[in-house]
Amino acid sequence: MKVGVFKFSSCDGCQLAFFELEEEFLSLAEVLSIEYFLEASSENRWTDFDLAFVEGSISTPEEEDRIRKIRENSKILIAIGACAVSGGIQSARNYEDFQEIFTGIYRGRVSFEIKPHSRPISDFVKVDLEIRGCPINREHLRNTIYSLLIGLRPELPAYPLCLECKRKGNACVVVSKGQLCLGPITCTGCGALCPSFGRGCYGCFGPSEKPNYEAFYEMARRLGIEEKELKVALRLSFNGYNPALREVL
Amino acid sequence: MEGKGKGKGYAVSHEGLRKLFDLLSSEYELVGPALKEGVISYKVLRSFEELPFGCKSMELAGYYAVEKADGYFTYVRPSNSLKTFLHPPELTIMRVKRENGKLSFEYEYPDKKYCFFDVRACDLSALKVLDMVFLHKNKNPDPYYASLREKVFIVAVNCTNHTNTCFCTTMGTGPEVKEGYDFLITELDGRFLLEEGSERGRRLLESLENKEEARQEDYEEKERRLKKVESSMKRAFETEGLKERLYGRMEESFWEPVGKRCLACTACTQSCPTCFCFDLLERASLDVSERVRVWDSCFSPSFATLHRFNLRQSVHSRYRQWLMHKFAYWLDQFGTFGCVGCGRCISWCPAGIDLREEVKRVAYG
Numbered sequence: 001m002k003v004g005v006f007k008f009s010s011c012d013g014c015q016l017a018f019f020e021l022e023e024e025f026l027s028l029a030e031v032l033s034i035e036y037f038l039e040a041s042s043e044n045r046w047t048d049f050d051l052a053f054v055e056g057s058i059s060t061p062e063e064e065d066r067i068r069k070i071r072e073n074s075k076i077l078i079a080i081g082a083c084a085v086s087g088g089i090q091s092a093r094n095y096e097d098f099q100e101i102f103t104g105i106y107r108g109r110v111s112f113e114i115k116p117h118s119r120p121i122s123d124f125v126k127v128d129l130e131i132r133g134c135p136i137n138r139e140h141l142r143n144t145i146y147s148l149l150i151g152l153r154p155e156l157p158a159y160p161l162c163l164e165c166k167r168k169g170n171a172c173v174v175v176s177k178g179q180l181c182l183g184p185i186t187c188t189g190c191g192a193l194c195p196s197f198g199r200g201c202y203g204c205f206g207p208s209e210k211p212n213y214e215a216f217y218e219m220a221r222r223l224g225i226e227e228k229e230l231k232v233a234l235r236l237s238f239n240g241y242n243p244a245l246r247e248v249l
Numbered sequence: 250m251e252g253k254g255k256g257k258g259y260a261v262s263h264e265g266l267r268k269l270f271d272l273l274s275s276e277y278e279l280v281g282p283a284l285k286e287g288v289i290s291y292k293v294l295r296s297f298e299e300l301p302f303g304c305k306s307m308e309l310a311g312y313y314a315v316e317k318a319d320g321y322f323t324y325v326r327p328s329n330s331l332k333t334f335l336h337p338p339e340l341t342i343m344r345v346k347r348e349n350g351k352l353s354f355e356y357e358y359p360d361k362k363y364c365f366f367d368v369r370a371c372d373l374s375a376l377k378v379l380d381m382v383f384l385h386k387n388k389n390p391d392p393y394y395a396s397l398r399e400k401v402f403i404v405a406v407n408c409t410n411h412t413n414t415c416f417c418t419t420m421g422t423g424p425e426v427k428e429g430y431d432f433l434i435t436e437l438d439g440r441f442l443l444e445e446g447s448e449r450g451r452r453l454l455e456s457l458e459n460k461e462e463a464r465q466e467d468y469e470e471k472e473r474r475l476k477k478v479e480s481s482m483k484r485a486f487e488t489e490g491l492k493e494r495l496y497g498r499m500e501e502s503f504w505e506p507v508g509k510r511c512l513a514c515t516a517c518t519q520s521c522p523t524c525f526c527f528d529l530l531e532r533a534s535l536d537v538s539e540r541v542r543v544w545d546s547c548f549s550p551s552f553a554t555l556h557r558f559n560l561r562q563s564v565h566s567r568y569r570q571w572l573m574h575k576f577a578y579w580l581d582q583f584g585t586f587g588c589v590g591c592g593r594c595i596s597w598c599p600a601g602i603d604l605r606e607e608v609k610r611v612a613y614g
Contacts, residue, residue, distance in 0.1 A: 024534075031535070146533045155530075159515070159549040162599075166519030167338035167544050171288040171328050174599040176313045184514035184599055198286060209550035212564055215512045215600050222311065222601060 001149070004036035004049040006070055008056025008063045009090060009118060014081035015039045015055055017138040028145060049074040051148065057083040057090060059118040071125035078144065079121045082134035082238040086206050089134075090118040091241035095249065122243065129154060134204040134238040137189050157188050158209040161201050165192035173200050180225055182237060185211035203237030207244045256432075256445025258463030259454055263321070266434070266441060268457060269404075270297040270366065277364035277402055280334055282327040287315055291327045291334070294366065308412040308592070311601030318410070322436045325412050326369045326591050330522030332379060334363055335397050336544075342393060342529075343540040358392060364402040368430070370423030371415075371591040373405055375522035377429060381583045382525050393542070402449065405430035409474045411482050414592030416605055419485040422589045424478045435471045442467045485605040486613060488586070492577040494612040499573075501565065503611045508565025510600055515546035517594035517604070518571065523587050526552070547571050572607060 005015060018025055018040065032051075036044045052074035058064055071077055079085050087094065093101055098116035102108070121127050131140050140156050147154040157164070161183035165172070173179040173195050181200030183192070187208040194201050220230045231249055234240055240249060261269075273279060279294045284301040294300070305318035306325060313328070337359070344355040368376075381387075383394035408417075408424040417423030426433050431450035435442040442463055445451040454460070518524040528545040531538055545552060548567045553560040561567050579587030588604075595603050 027535075142534075143532070146535065149535065150533060152533075158551060159546075160513070162512075162514035162516050163519065163544070163546055163549060166516060169290070169329060169333065169338070171286070171290060171313075172516060172597055172599055175311055175597055176286075176288050176328075181599075184512040210562075212509075212512050215510050215564075218510065219311075219512065219600050 001032050001050045002047060003032045003034045003051045003053070004047075004070070004074070005034070005039070005053045006036070006055065006066075007038065008054065008067065008084070008121075009059040010056030010081065010083040010088060012039060012055070013135040014083075014133075015053075017080075017136050017141045020138040021142060024142070031149065032145070047073070050076065052077045053080050054078065054084050054121055055080050057087045057118045057120060058124055059090060059115050061113050061115065064115075064124055067121060067124050076128045076148070077121075077125065078129045078131060079127045080131045080141070081136050082132065082204060082206060083118075084121045085130045085132050085242065086239035086245070087118045087120045087241035089236070089238050091120075092235050094118060094241050094246075095235050117241075119241065120243065131156065132187055132205045133189050137191070140189060159188060160184055160208040160211070161186045161188040161190075161192055161195070161205070164188040165195045168192050168196055170195045173198065174219065174223065178223055180220060180223055180230075180233065182233065184219070185213065185216050186237075203234065203239055206237075206239035206242045211244075213248050256447075256451055257454070258442055258444045258467065259457070259460040260437070260440045260442055260463050260467050261457070261460045262440060265443075265457060265460055267297045268459075269443075269453070272453060272456070273364045273366065273402065273404070277362050279364050279366050280331070281366035282324065284315060288313065289315060289324050289327045290329045291331065300367070305410060306412055306596075308414045308596040309601075310414065310595050310603040311598050313596055320409070320436060321441075322367070322406050322408075322434070323410055325408060325410060325415060326372050326593070328593065328597065329520065330591070330593065331365055331368065331372055331376060332522055332525070334361075334365075335376075335379065335394055335401075336383070336525060336527075338544045340393060340542045341539050342542050345538045345540075347536045358396040361397060362400045363397065364404065366404045367406045367434075368403055369406060369408050370426045371417045371420075371589045372522055373403070373426060373429045374420075374422035374589040375591065376403075378523045378583070378585060378587065378589065379525065381585070382523070386583050403430045403446075405433045405446070407433065407435040407471065407475060408478055409436055411478055412592070412596075414595040414603075415482065416485045416590040416592055418479055418482045418590070419488065419605075420586060420588055420590030421488070424482075425475050435474070437467060437470045437474070440467075442471055485590075486609050491608070491612055492580050495573060495577045498611050499569070501563075504565040504569045506610070507568050507602060507607050508563055510602055511548075511564050511568050512600050513548040513550075513564045513567055514599060515548045516597050516599060517602075518546040518548060519544060520593040520597040522589060522591055522593070523575075547574070568607075572604070572611070576608065576612075 094117045144154040179200045182203035183201040186203045187205040189205045281294045283299040302321040305323045307314045346353045383391040405426040430446040433444045526545045530541045575587040
């Protein structure tokens with residue numbers, strides 16, 4: 001199985017999940033044939049790929065061309081992480097005046113062309129699978145690779161964080177602390193990390209399947225949080241430009 | 250297994266309770282309530298001091314806070330339930346290995362000897378319900394549940410308080426503990442009444458020093474205290490004929506209002522002491538595959554998905570499934586309600602949905 005790992009606008013953090021597999025990664029490297037992975041090797045070969053893992057969002061015209069080429073050369077394309085799946089934290093700019101940010105912050109001192117929006121991979125090409133999170137969970141990566149090797153369709157959770165949070169034995173921070181938590185509308189995958197340490201979920205794994213926003217806004221109102229404030233939290237959730245979330249923002 | 254109750258009674262001091270706790274902890278892994286980060290929850294206890302004596306939870310739909318109170322067993326049932334220990338949230342049930350081209354199958358049964366210290370009437374009823382689900386009314390009794398359940402020692406406690414979300418009197422499960430314990434504690438004024446409930450409970454109480462035989466007044470005080478809690482709790486709805494009424498209310502229009510308010514977050518099913526649904530996951534690698542049983546919920550989008558099609562796409566259809574199961578289907582399956590009136594689903598609903606109000610609205614509205 002020929003594998004490529006690619007990076008677009010992102011922090012490189014999700015690719016680290018491969019190395020977090022430690023020795024298992026080395027034994028996997030014997031079964032898989034890793035042809036292209038800049039972060040792992042100085043020897044890279046552009047070829048046809050059975051499996052392309054893509055990190056990062058599309059935020060320049062060059063990236064748009066490159067993702068189309070990768071798609072043409074790949075059998076299965078897997079978006080990894082909140083940037084590739086939703087546009088990442090950098091997609092917060094999609095809700096602002098781009099010219100104002102560009103001239104105000106960068107003062108025009110950028111030598112390449114930037115698109116006004118940071119978009120997920122799926123806005124440009126067909127994505128076969130998504131591994132969510134900021135960063136992704138190495139167990140999800142592991143599960144995906146083994147499933148594909150065995151010939152199973154990888155199954156990653158699409159249900160809300162609350163289910164995993166309860167399995168962990170946490171008391172709900174909304175109920176017991178009156179804190180805002182994006183858990184009820186966020187896909188799980190992190191092991192309910194933030195609520196396990198007594199704080200509300202940030203939304204790193206993006207929207208769960210068909211969240212009930214109306215009920216969520218009502219929950220926030222009961223906590224004394226206005227819809228405007230809530231929308232800012234969602235835009236800054238690393239997944240604010242997820243196709244399912246941008247419709248309601 | 251624990252017996253039917255109504256055995257010999259003794260009266261002991263606070264110190265007597267500590268002795269019992271220590272006697273039990275030498276033989277069992279003790280599970281009891283403790284206050285942690287502002288919430289009373291069941292956990293494995295290391296010492297008697299961890300019991301949240303003199304604490305009381307103030308609970309409303311979607312609201313929880315702990316305050317101080319006079320006395321010892323002033324709190325009610327904890328935030329989580331005992332299914333956490335008997336039907337663990339995550340349990341590896343099988344391991345398949347490939348060695349030299351051959352497959353081997355390993356089954357692991359949990360090997361813990363629990364004592365549940367401080368179980369209230371609602372949760373004792375919930376254990377009875379789980380016993381039916383996993384063992385007595387199950388054509389394939391669950392060996393994982395059985396291996397844990399058969400060793401459990403139960404110390405029951407009568408509630409002398411209630412919180413706003415409790416409705417045991419409606420479901421006929423409390424506040425008085427009637428059966429299914431090894432011994433029972435009732436807090437009296439300055440002392441504790443202990444009553445034997447089983448042979449091993451009798452032996453344990455017999456071995457305890459510094460106890461008095463219970464007097465007639467102690468039993469009278471127990472009755473008075475139980476009457477007081479019972480009379481302070483309002484009956485939430487009529488349960489007689491409820492199943493039949495609900496079967497007449499299956500149309501979407503009855504359920505859409507709650508579907509709009511429900512987050513489908515699964516908190517109700519996870520905090521419920523009788524919700525038993527689970528999913529089986531395969532954690533595979535190239536040579537070892539683990540089959541893991543995890544808690545699932547009828548509110549999860551993948552729960553009713555068959556061949557990639559979700560039979561219950563709307564939130565209201567999931568809420569209907571849940572409520573109908575608790576108050577109607579359960580009776581057909583197991584001969585009892587699936588709800589014991591503990592009210593956890595009400596307190597721990599972040600959307601603040603009150604199950605009692607929904608039963609009233611749907612069945613009697």
